[in-house]
Amino acid sequence: MKKRLYRKILQKLLSLYPKGLKGHALKRTKKLAGLICGMLRKKKSTMAAVGSGLPQPITAHSKEKACKNFLDNAWNDYQTHYLPYITHLLPLFIENATTGQTIYFVIDGSQMGNHHVALMVSLVYKNRSIPICWVVRKGAKGHFTNEMHLELMEQVYDHFKLQLPKNQSVVLLGDGEFDSIDLQSFCRKVGWDYVFRTACNTLLYEQGESFQAKDLALSPQTNHLFIPDVAFTKAQFKNVNFLYWHDPKYDEPIPLVSNLPEALDIIVAYDKRYAIECLFKDLKSTSFNIHKTRLNSAAAISNLIMVAAFAFTLLIKLATKYEYHEIRKYLHRLRPDRIVCSIFFYALQLIDHFLEEDIEFDFCFSKFSKNSP
Numbered sequence: 132m133k134k135r136l137y138r139k140i141l142q143k144l145l146s147l148y149p150k151g152l153k154g155h156a157l158k159r160t161k162k163l164a165g166l167i168c169g170m171l172r173k174k175k176s177t178m179a180a181v182g183s184g185l186p187q188p189i190t191a192h193s194k195e196k197a198c199k200n201f202l203d204n205a206w207n208d209y210q211t212h213y214l215p216y217i218t219h220l221l222p223l224f225i226e227n228a229t230t231g232q233t234i235y236f237v238i239d240g241s242q243m244g245n246h247h248v249a250l251m252v253s254l255v256y257k258n259r260s261i262p263i264c265w266v267v268r269k270g271a272k273g274h275f276t277n278e279m280h281l282e283l284m285e286q287v288y289d290h291f292k293l294q295l296p297k298n299q300s301v302v303l304l305g306d307g308e309f310d311s312i313d314l315q316s317f318c319r320k321v322g323w324d325y326v327f328r329t330a331c332n333t334l335l336y337e338q339g340e341s342f343q344a345k346d347l348a349l350s351p352q353t354n355h356l357f358i359p360d361v362a363f364t365k366a367q368f369k370n371v372n373f374l375y376w377h378d379p380k381y382d383e384p385i386p387l388v389s390n391l392p393e394a395l396d397i398i399v400a401y402d403k404r405y406a407i408e409c410l411f412k413d414l415k416s417t418s419f420n421i422h423k424t425r426l427n428s429a430a431a432i433s434n435l436i437m438v439a440a441f442a443f444t445l446l447i448k449l450a451t452k453y454e455y456h457e458i459r460k461y462l463h464r465l466r467p468d469r470i471v472c473s474i475f476f477y478a479l480q481l482i483d484h485f486l487e488e489d490i491e492f493d494f495c496f497s498k499f500s501k502n503s504p
Contacts, residue, residue: 136486137168137186140445143494147215155206162201163212163438169198170442171482176421176435202431202438209264213437214290217263220444221254221294227451228256234295235400236263236287237304237407238280240272241415244424244432250275251436252287253407255304257474260406261447262440263287267433277311284314288321300324302391304404310388312368319390326389326400333386335373336362344386347375354378357394372397413475414439445494446478453481 141164145152152160162185169184170176179191182198189197201207225234235255243249249267253260264287268274284303295301301323305314310327318325331345337358349356356375363371370390374397377384389397415422419439426432454474459465462480485492 134186136171136482137165137184139493140164140167140171143445144216147219159201159204159207160212162197163207163441166198166201166438167441167445170419170438171445172486174418174479176419176424176439181435181438199431202426202434203428205430207434208430209433209437213440216441217261217444218290218294220448221263221291222296224254224256224261225294225296225299228254229258230255230403232299233400234299234301235304235403235406236301237404238284238309239306239404239407239411240275240308241411241422242272243267243415243421243436245427246270247429247432248272248274249432249436250279250283251407251410252283253410255403255406256447257451258406258409259413259447259473259475260410261444262410262436264290265433265436267429267436269429275308277313280309280311281313281317284317288317292321302326302400304401306404312363312366315363315368315371315388315390324389324391324400326387326391326397326404328401329386329388331386334364335371336367344373344375344384347384349375349377349384355384355394355398357397359392363388374398376401378402409473409475410443413443418475418479419443443475446482447474448494449481449492450474450478453477458484 141161144160144164165185166181167184169181173180173183178195178198182194183191185194185197236252237255237260238250238252240248240250247267247269248271249265251265252263254263264283266279266283303318303323303325305327307328307330310329315325315327332343335342347356354377358373361371361373362369372389372391374387374389374394375384376387376398387397387401391397391400419442421435421439424432424435426435451474453459459477462477462484484490
């Protein structure tokens with residue numbers, strides 16, 4: 132069972148290299164496939180669990196040590212392994228996303244491991260999001276500077292600008308720490324739209340008159356107040372649209388800044404920001420438990436996130452292929468009024484079912500189909 136899953140993962144990883152791999156590169160890719168296999172089977176991120184996927188007939192202690200060595204190895208990183216993979220898949224994920232003619236990226240940070248935090252950019256996909264790019268630093272959430280936010284987004288743009296369809300708009304979403312003038316300027320420079328939450332005490336200017344969101348009140352007849360073309364902060368950054376929006380799921384109205392011209396577009400966009408919270412929850416508390424790792428190196432934690440990102444995307448691809456297949460009704464209850472099981476947990480059920488029942492499957496790297504068997 133384990134070796135069958137390992138072989139399928141390895142086959143897909145090697146398919147990214149049509150000219151083939153040799154020597155140390157091949158050995159590292161084989162080891163990566165084993166670690167992904169261990170995380171998928173055990174659904175944990177401990178060294179023992181992740182290392183258990185290695186196919187070699189060696190002791191459990193040796194597998195655990197091999198896992199730790201891989202994560203600590205300077206030759207293993209995002210650029211080497213995950214970037215070629217996600218570059219190949221990004222157009223397919225965009226094609227099968229449920230966001231119409233708009234591509235939504237989300238930037239956010241989350242605590243990962245032992246006193247470390249990850250800053251991540253993800254693609255909104257079917258009420259979840261796909262890990263695209265990340266950086267790990269020692270510290271607490273909010274530790275990243277505006278310069279680090281900008282540097283990560285510049286990397287994302289440089290890596291994936293050729294993969295983004297020219298006929299679709301791109302919107303970057305972020306919470307309150309991402310509303311800097313530098314990040315807003317970056318979005319405008321590359322032709323992207325953006326929606327960022329801002330602080331209630333942020334200074335804004337409407338026709339030269341200053342105001343703050345904390346001093347505003349919504350009328351009982353509406354759930355938002357839209358003020359176009361304001362100046363942002365004391366620097367009076369021009370041509371910013373401001374929205375003060377109260378949604379029932381929030382205790383208080385939230386202030387948003389954007390370059391989108393319509394209030395409804397801003398609301399629709401920002402509501403998708405929660406997708407990255409679902410991703411962090413999937414990677415952490417509800418499945419892989421990355422936040423509990425005892426790794427104390429930023430590079431090693433980043434590589435562990437990479438293993439989890441591989442596992443996560445493989446699961447999402449599998450669930451996408453079988454999303455409308457009749458097998459679903461045998462795994463969990465189907466209801467016409469709501470979704471009982473998220474695409475991520477459906478994927479976890481699928482992989483267990485296929486392995487336990489010895490049913491042939493693949494991760495369908497090359498295509499997605501609602502009618503695939």
